[in-house]
Amino acid sequence: MEAQSWDEKYAGREQMFSGAPNAVLVAEAADLAPGQALDVGCGEGADALWLARRGWLVTAIDVSGVALQRAAAAGADVADRVAWRRGDLTTMPPPVGAFDLVSVQYVPLPRSPDHAALRGLLAAVAPGGTLLVGSHDLADLPERLEHGAAPGGYYQPADIARLLGSDWSVLVDEARPRNVPAPAGTHHTRDTVLRAQRLP
16 A cells, blocks of 8 residues: 555656755765665665765665656666665565665654564664665654654654664764755745664
8 A cells, every 4th residue: 555655656756856866875975985885765766876876885775666767767877786675664574785885765654562673774884884874853743744644653763773782983964954955835944864874
């Protein structure tokens, strides 16, 4: 049902997002040496393409086939550097220890008592690799999201930071002012950011 809903959203608009990579990714990943990257909830592909054009080999995952088709069309120049995959990480965890960068930008990951989906995502980060999570500050969000869920039902970057074990080093865990305009129809003024490195 979620995949169908996202397909309908994308199909209803010629372009859903700006086509520019997320500012959090650009700010935090520009100094990383290229390797294997996982872009979670890649949408129309701007982040994955930015990484690929900087030398990364990218696995880009989204639940929407419509979004992935658009992303692949926009990335013909780096088709050999990006694998576009349709999937849902709550039911299909990524391979363990496979990625030097796992980027999760504004992707609503539902909380669960056992943290299974989140732990699967964390396990995908290779030793020495980076986890980068960007989200909207809860203070900027309505009490209910457009599909009726409360924002507090999803992991925030600070929540994830608290769940990291002793094999992680937290490099950034903060809220910061946005340096790009908020998406149309929203009033986001601050981002929350987690950047952590799995110890070698």
